[in-house]
Amino acid sequence: VEQPGFIPTDAGDSLFNVLHLPETEPSCCVLLCPAWGDEHRSAYGATVRIARFLADKGVAVLRFDYSGCGDSSGESSQITLSTLKSDITCAAEALKNRFPSLPLILSGVRIGGDLALELADSLAASRVAAIAPVLRGTTWLGRERGRKRLRESMIRREASSSSATGQSVVKPSTKLPGNLAEDLGGVPISKTMLSELEKHDLLTRKFQPCNAETLLIQVSPRKTPLSETQELAEKLNSTVACLHIEPFWQPMEPGNLQPLFEVLLNFLPGATS
Amino acid sequence: MADIKELLPKVKEMLVERLFLEVAAAEIGDDEDLIERFGIDSVRIFEVVVGLEENFGICLEDEEFSIDNFNTPAAIASVVLSKSS
Numbered sequence: 001v002e003q004p005g006f007i008p009t010d011a012g013d014s015l016f017n018v019l020h021l022p023e024t025e026p027s028c029c030v031l032l033c034p035a036w037g038d039e040h041r042s043a044y045g046a047t048v049r050i051a052r053f054l055a056d057k058g059v060a061v062l063r064f065d066y067s068g069c070g071d072s073s074g075e076s077s078q079i080t081l082s083t084l085k086s087d088i089t090c091a092a093e094a095l096k097n098r099f100p101s102l103p104l105i106l107s108g109v110r111i112g113g114d115l116a117l118e119l120a121d122s123l124a125a126s127r128v129a130a131i132a133p134v135l136r137g138t139t140w141l142g143r144e145r146g147r148k149r150l151r152e153s154m155i156r157r158e159a160s161s162s163s164a165t166g167q168s169v170v171k172p173s174t175k176l177p178g179n180l181a182e183d184l185g186g187v188p189i190s191k192t193m194l195s196e197l198e199k200h201d202l203l204t205r206k207f208q209p210c211n212a213e214t215l216l217i218q219v220s221p222r223k224t225p226l227s228e229t230q231e232l233a234e235k236l237n238s239t240v241a242c243l244h245i246e247p248f249w250q251p252m253e254p255g256n257l258q259p260l261f262e263v264l265l266n267f268l269p270g271a272t273s
Numbered sequence: 274m275a276d277i278k279e280l281l282p283k284v285k286e287m288l289v290e291r292l293f294l295e296v297a298a299a300e301i302g303d304d305e306d307l308i309e310r311f312g313i314d315s316v317r318i319f320e321v322v323v324g325l326e327e328n329f330g331i332c333l334e335d336e337e338f339s340i341d342n343f344n345t346p347a348a349i350a351s352v353v354l355s356k357s358s
Contacts, residue, residue: 142332143319143322143323145335145338146319146322146333146335146338147315147316147319147338149335149338149339150315150318150319150322150338150339150340150343151315153315153338153339153340153341154314154315154318154340156340157340157341220327221287221290221291221324222327226327244290246293247320247323250316250319250320251316252316252317255293
């Protein structure tokens with residue numbers, strides 16, 4: 001059963017969400033905290049697949065769009081890390097109200113994973129699974145800027161080959177509307193968001209002691225944790241799972257997600273395999 | 274410091290792993306155009322950039338994000354060498 005709906009936020013927006021319900025009494029409830037920006041769009045299909053898979057295994061799953069994203073109301077240019085956290089909190093409260101006796105599990109993708117880890121204590125989550133967390137905002141920004149430059153470089157290459165054949169190529173727009181700090185391939189970054197991302201660093205952040213069991217899911221061909229992942233795992237006393245699957249938050253075919261499904265399933269209390 | 278001949282097999286292994294190519298690493302030519310042979314776009318090339326960070330510990334500057342630096346195994350190996358020196 002998939003129940004779409006809207007959750008009101010403190011800021012007056014409405015978060016579009018879908019509640020995936022199992023056919024039997026759920027064993028726990030999972031809030032899927034999405035990625036953000038281009039990664040949110042690209043990971044959408046995989047997020048739906050995760051929700052359906054878990055619901056099929058006896059878990060109630062709520063997935064939602066941040067305000068200013070997808071089918072939620074709000075302006076994308078107003079998004080900050082603070083608004084993303086506030087949205088997660090609203091969605092988590094709605095899920096807890098629906099299932100007050102069930103353990104709440106947060107599972108986040110990319111920046112959603114970072115924020116789930118940050119909010120675990122305040123939301124009294126029993127477990128958190130962070131899928132390919134960003135760890136550092138500066139790393140995320142650097143990579144997004146690099147991706148934009150690569151795209152532009154590809155367009156220039158195409159333009160030079162097309163000019164030889166007389167074809168016209170659309171040039172990328174460089175005009176930045178309003179008071180935005182920058183535009184990363186169609187994703188507007190406000191000055192506040194830029195500042196918050198530059199400060200975002202899970203490795204130096206002081207976490208409150210938290211009772212939540214945490215799982216860091218590293219997506220990479222490497223069979224052992226990267227040094228930063230290991231550092232965060234030691235800090236949070238987390239388990240690390242290393243998966244060699246396609247990075248489904250990139251705009252490409254997500255490929256085989258079964259290894260991710262299995263890792264999540266094993267992490268959830270009472271889910272049926 | 275490794276030279277380009279030592280680096281090339283490692284670069285090709287990384288390409289096969291990162292890009293999920295269904296080809297043996299040794300079958301990729303040093304100067305083969307990855308975009309033309311495998312239809313790789315900027316999204317996939319970006320995965321190579323992430324691979325360079327993870328496998329070789331190098332971090333690229335803004336001006337180095339150019340297709341010309343990633344369109345062949347030899348070009349990628351040259352980037353690694355230049356960043357390692």
